[in-house]
Amino acid sequence: MSADTNTFQNLPEGSLKVLQLTDCHLYADTSRCLLGMNTQETLNLVSAMALEQLGTPDMILATGDLVHDASETGYRRLRKQFARFGAPTFCLPGNHDIPEIMARLLNQDGISTIPSTQQGNWSLIFLDSTIPKKPGGHLDESQLKLLEDELQKHPDKHTLVCMHHHPIPVNSAWMDSMALNNPEPLFELLAKHKQVKGILCGHIHQEFEHNYHNLLLLGSPSTCIQFIAGQDKFGLADNPPGYRWLALLPDGEIRSGVELLPEMPEGLEFNSSGY
Ligand SMILES: [Fe+2]
Numbered sequence: 001m002s003a004d005t006n007t008f009q010n011l012p013e014g015s016l017k018v019l020q021l022t023d024c025h026l027y028a029d030t031s032r033c034l035l036g037m038n039t040q041e042t043l044n045l046v047s048a049m050a051l052e053q054l055g056t057p058d059m060i061l062a063t064g065d066l067v068h069d070a071s072e073t074g075y076r077r078l079r080k081q082f083a084r085f086g087a088p089t090f091c092l093p094g095n096h097d098i099p100e101i102m103a104r105l106l107n108q109d110g111i112s113t114i115p116s117t118q119q120g121n122w123s124l125i126f127l128d129s130t131i132p133k134k135p136g137g138h139l140d141e142s143q144l145k146l147l148e149d150e151l152q153k154h155p156d157k158h159t160l161v162c163m164h165h166h167p168i169p170v171n172s173a174w175m176d177s178m179a180l181n182n183p184e185p186l187f188e189l190l191a192k193h194k195q196v197k198g199i200l201c202g203h204i205h206q207e208f209e210h211n212y213h214n215l216l217l218l219g220s221p222s223t224c225i226q227f228i229a230g231q232d233k234f235g236l237a238d239n240p241p242g243y244r245w246l247a248l249l250p251d252g253e254i255r256s257g258v259e260l261l262p263e264m265p266e267g268l269e270f271n272s273s274g275y
Contacts, residue, residue: 007247016119017054018059020200023066024067025039026039026040026078036272037225038267045241058088065097072101087110089112090114090117099113123160125150127139128163129165136179158252162200165180165201165203167217172204202220207220225241234275236270238268241260
């Protein structure tokens with residue numbers, strides 16, 4: 001799609017326009033880089049591109065690894081940056097985040113860490129799939145209960161479930177070793193609630209789209225570094241930073257796509273062996 005095309009054009013009335021920004025990996029110090037890439041600068045560029053291409057969305061979903069060093073300074077700055085979009089913003093934690101600090105600092109200025117929201121014909125549920133100090137993911141009993149309660153509360157709403165970790169393999173052994181480690185109870189639960197249309201993730205730093213048991217599974221590029229898809233070992237891709245847009249239609253259809261910066265920012269350390 002070209003930059004002058006508005007992805008949110010020609011949508012039926014009642015559609016929700018959603019912007020996903022994920023894996024921003026900010027630091028307290030704005031000059032710090034992740035594998036040679038200045039993550040604050042790339043978030044600034046991706047945010048500006050999203051606003052220009054999409055206008056103000058109906059909501060923003062920030063799906064984890066928001067602040068790489070989990071610093072209070074980083075979260076405060078992120079909150080102010082998100083607030084400038086002027087759209088309700090929902091944040092969930094990734095493995096680099098600390099949920100308690102997020103909850104303390106990301107619940108003002110239109111930003112929140114609440115577990116769900118209902119808008120129009122849709123319900124969006126935000127799960128915490130993190131395991132303290134571990135890169136992989138898990139949905140503990142409290143998160144599975146929260147999910148079940150939300151699904152039972154809103155059976156007539158089309159539903160998008162959001163979490164940081166990917167629940168099915170993405171054909172990349174090193175990344176799949178850090179996937180959600182208990183997808184079975186998740187999919188068992190979702191199979192009982194037919195209103196669920198899709199699952200949206202962060203974590204994998206690459207575009208991913210797959211239909212699985214009538215669910216649309218979406219993974220997304222990071223606002224900073226991207227990983228090589230389909231490769232068993234860690235590797236940095238030369239894809240620029242980007243975002244995903246989603247249009248949630250009133251009949252339950254999900255339209256979605258990703259947009260990347262037109263140019264690769266300089267400095268990425270392609271020979272890095274891990275992060
Ligand atoms: Fe990440």
